[in-house]
Amino acid sequence: MLDVLLIGLSVGSILLLAALGLVIIYGAMGVVNMAHGEMIMVGAYAAVMTQIWLGWGLYAAIPIAFVLTALLGFLIERCVVRRLYGRLGDTLLATWGVAILVQQFVRLEGGLAFFGIHIEGLGPGLQNMPVPTELQGAFQIAGTSINAYRAFIVASTIVLTLATWLLLYRTRIGMQVRAIIRNPRMAAACGIDVERVNALTFAFGAGLAGITGVLVAGFKTVSPDMGTALVVDSFLVVVAGGVGSLLGAVVTAIGLGEVNGVVAAVTNDIVARAAVFGLVILLIVVRPQGLFSFKGR
Amino acid sequence: MLTTSRRRLLVSSAASAAALASPAWMRSAFAADTIKVGALYSQTGGLSIVEKMLANAVRMAVAEINAAGGVMGRTVEVVLEDGASDPKTFNEKASKLVTRDRIETVFGCHTSASRKAVLPVFERRNAMLFYQTHYEGYECSKNVVYSGAVANQQLGNYIPWIAQKLGKKKFFIVGSNYVYPREMAKVSKKLIEESGAKWVADEYLELGHSEWATMVRKIKESGADVVLSNVVGDSLVAFYREYKNQGMSQAAVPICATVTSEIEIAAMGAEYAAGSYTSVPYFMSIDTPANKSFIERYRKFVNDPKAVTYHSLEAAYFQVFLWKQAVEAGKATTADAIRANIGGQTFDAPGGRVRIDPDSLHAWVTPRIGQWQADGQSKVVDANPQPLRPLPYSAYGETDSNLICTRKGAVTAKI
Numbered sequence: 001m002l003d004v005l006l007i008g009l010s011v012g013s014i015l016l017l018a019a020l021g022l023v024i025i026y027g028a029m030g031v032v033n034m035a036h037g038e039m040i041m042v043g044a045y046a047a048v049m050t051q052i053w054l055g056w057g058l059y060a061a062i063p064i065a066f067v068l069t070a071l072l073g074f075l076i077e078r079c080v081v082r083r084l085y086g087r088l089g090d091t092l093l094a095t096w097g098v099a100i101l102v103q104q105f106v107r108l109e110g111g112l113a114f115f116g117i118h119i120e121g122l123g124p125g126l127q128n129m130p131v132p133t134e135l136q137g138a139f140q141i142a143g144t145s146i147n148a149y150r151a152f153i154v155a156s157t158i159v160l161t162l163a164t165w166l167l168l169y170r171t172r173i174g175m176q177v178r179a180i181i182r183n184p185r186m187a188a189a190c191g192i193d194v195e196r197v198n199a200l201t202f203a204f205g206a207g208l209a210g211i212t213g214v215l216v217a218g219f220k221t222v223s224p225d226m227g228t229a230l231v232v233d234s235f236l237v238v239v240a241g242g243v244g245s246l247l248g249a250v251v252t253a254i255g256l257g258e259v260n261g262v263v264a265a266v267t268n269d270i271v272a273r274a275a276v277f278g279l280v281i282l283l284i285v286v287r288p289q290g291l292f293s294f295k296g297r
Numbered sequence: 298m299l300t301t302s303r304r305r306l307l308v309s310s311a312a313s314a315a316a317l318a319s320p321a322w323m324r325s326a327f328a329a330d331t332i333k334v335g336a337l338y339s340q341t342g343g344l345s346i347v348e349k350m351l352a353n354a355v356r357m358a359v360a361e362i363n364a365a366g367g368v369m370g371r372t373v374e375v376v377l378e379d380g381a382s383d384p385k386t387f388n389e390k391a392s393k394l395v396t397r398d399r400i401e402t403v404f405g406c407h408t409s410a411s412r413k414a415v416l417p418v419f420e421r422r423n424a425m426l427f428y429q430t431h432y433e434g435y436e437c438s439k440n441v442v443y444s445g446a447v448a449n450q451q452l453g454n455y456i457p458w459i460a461q462k463l464g465k466k467k468f469f470i471v472g473s474n475y476v477y478p479r480e481m482a483k484v485s486k487k488l489i490e491e492s493g494a495k496w497v498a499d500e501y502l503e504l505g506h507s508e509w510a511t512m513v514r515k516i517k518e519s520g521a522d523v524v525l526s527n528v529v530g531d532s533l534v535a536f537y538r539e540y541k542n543q544g545m546s547q548a549a550v551p552i553c554a555t556v557t558s559e560i561e562i563a564a565m566g567a568e569y570a571a572g573s574y575t576s577v578p579y580f581m582s583i584d585t586p587a588n589k590s591f592i593e594r595y596r597k598f599v600n601d602p603k604a605v606t607y608h609s610l611e612a613a614y615f616q617v618f619l620w621k622q623a624v625e626a627g628k629a630t631t632a633d634a635i636r637a638n639i640g641g642q643t644f645d646a647p648g649g650r651v652r653i654d655p656d657s658l659h660a661w662v663t664p665r666i667g668q669w670q671a672d673g674q675s676k677v678v679d680a681n682p683q684p685l686r687p688l689p690y691s692a693y694g695e696t697d698s699n700l701i702c703t704r705k706g707a708v709t710a711k712i
Contacts, residue, residue, distance in 0.1 A: 003514060004511075004514070007510040007511055007514065010510065011508055011510065014508075107345075116600065118601065124345055124346045124349065125346050125560075125564075126346065126531060126534065126560065126561070126563070126564030127564065128534075128563065128564050128565060128566050130566055131538075136541065136542060137541070137542060137544055138542065138543055138544040145543070145544055147510070147539075147542050147543055148542070149542050150510070150542070219507070219535055219538050219539065219542070220507045220531070220534070220535050221507075221531035221534040221535065221564050221565070223346070223531060225342075225343050226531075229505060229506070229507075260508075261510070261511060264511035264512075265511050265514070265515070268500055268501070269500070269501070269502045269503070269506070269508070269511060269512060270474055270501060270502070270503060272511070273503060273506070
């Protein structure tokens with residue numbers, strides 16, 4: 001039974017990783033960022049490229065992917081999202097368009113494919129990110145074998161969640177973000193530079209997605225359309241957990257992960273997937289505002 | 298004199314003006330020196346990765362045919378259409394090729410979903426589709442030439458080989474949740490029981506899903522000594538990785554696959570697949586001058602010195618030559634002529650001799666089993682001595698003597 005719970009925990013932490021960036025973006029800005037999955041994809045490609053071109057491994061790829069996707073997020077905020085605040089449907093369409101652009105950019109190798117130039121690591125094919133040898137295989141704790149890479153993902157999730165929590169609740173800018181989450185107009189009236197804080201939040205959320213990409217690259221194929229499936233899962237977590245609630249995201253992600261793990265162990269993976277979706281539907285019917293949410297919005 | 302010649306001049310210039318103004322398909326009727334064929338593959342969307350390779354193989358075969366003098370002395374021209382990884386688009390583009398461009402032969406489709414979507418177009422308009430992907434069978438159309446393997450050609454020798462040569466007695470069957478893996482499981486179960494082994498489970502995971510933790514744990518706990526995998530797409534990459542990461546060894550409990558090819562092995566990292574098996578008619582590692590030359594020519598054609606070839610790509614390539622032979626034998630490009638003449642045509646493909654069955658229009662191919670090595674290439678550990686007859690309905694009692702798919706169509710009374 002312990003190994004089933006551990007599997008659920010690791011499924012949950014991948015959900016949480018994917019959702020973490022989205023929680024603060026959706027929470028602070030009310031922007032449904034459909035390009036979030038593509039940020040994860042860019043992070044994964046950053047890892048592949050780091051490996052191919054610099055010869056550095058997974059660990060070194062984490063900061064590189066963070067910086068790269070944060071910059072990309074900043075750019076998207078400046079060029080597209082900034083003009084669409086308060087227009088939920090429009091941000092949905094616009095960021096969906098951005099998602100397709102980013103995907104095609106990777107597929108067409110930044111447009112160089114038209115000139116017959118091939119950049120190794122990009123393109124429409126499947127890519128492969130090697131995992132450091134110490135993270136391959138399994139080790140034994142208390143009679144249960146634990147998958148090393150999954151343990152690494154769980155640990156990384158804990159670290160990143162703590163970092164995000166510290167940033168949101170123990171720094172000045174975090175306080176401003178929380179103020180914006182509660183009531184953006186009131187925050188602006190109190191002298192918070194909402195535009196600047198939003199841009200930084202968006203960049204940070206994108207950066208977190210980048211790190212998720214690196215970690216996901218270790219057990220998934222890296223391909224231009226890998227982000228689409230992940231973004232669905234992360235929306236589940238954000239919506240069910242309560243918009244902008246870090247605690248909600250943590251509880252929902254782990255909860256859904258465990259439900260998935262246990263149901264899959266008892267029946268099968270397809271029923272487990274249906275159970276997760278059913279549970280989320282039930283949850284938003286009973287509590288439309290999500291498990292944990294602020295009164296302000 | 299002057300007036301007649303002027304009138305003639307007027308008439309002829311009017312005619313040529315009309316010809317220039319007429320739509321493209323009418324103009325092409327004047328230029329009867331080229332033969333147009335369609336290539337219908339996704340150039341965009343999720344399936345484009347693989348289907349672009351197949352389109353390249355078709356284009357390469359056509360280029361080689363043209364370089365050697367064309368078909369009946371005429372140049373072959375490929376009209377490439379993008380199915381956009383979407384069966385509905387496949388249907389629309391097939392109609393465009395067959396109805397508007399008046400093309401009689403189309404090479405294309407990769408998934409069964411897209412093939413089923415275009416099938417009515419080809420049957421209604423009596424055009425020919427050449428389909429290269431190995432598939433689940435259970436189809437019999439006089440408008441399709443199937444050049445990939447069907448279930449009996451992948452499993453017929455595979456399951457007994459696993460049971461006897463590898464000495465495995467407990468099978469765990471996994472697959473993606475759609476028609477191909479489920480039909481393959483149906484055939485496997487029959488063959489497993491015939492081989493004196495048994496299957497302990499038959500489990501599926503959603504297409505494109507990549508969370509394998511629970512499934513691998515179940516495999517581990519089931520006590521199975523071999524895994525039969527019909528998993529497709531990039532979720533199989535996650536599967537092999539998870540398998541190794543949970544401490545499963547390919548030496549003790551090997552994964553025996555029907556889909557995993559050179560492409561996926563390269564994407565997962567060869568160390569995860571080393572020691573596992575796949576059963577398909579063609580492997581890149583087949584050590585013949587014909588295959589070496591094929592790989593070299595393909596790499597030159599796509600301008601990528603590291604490009605990989607695999608079974609569907611080889612079939613996409615050789616089916617163009619079979620089409621050429623059928624057209625030349627019947628001296629016509631129509632579907633009726635191709636159907637009448639393609640049965641019994643043989644061709645020395647890169648992977649060995651292939652032959653089109655006159656009854657089912659499926660290909661006789663040589664079943665091979667490859668064991669994946671640490672370099673991402675396979676070692677062929679077992680091969681049928683000769684090409685094997687295709688039996689698209691093998692799960693429903695079709696045998697060499699009891700054919701369901703016949704020249705007159707499927708005999709459903711026997712199912």
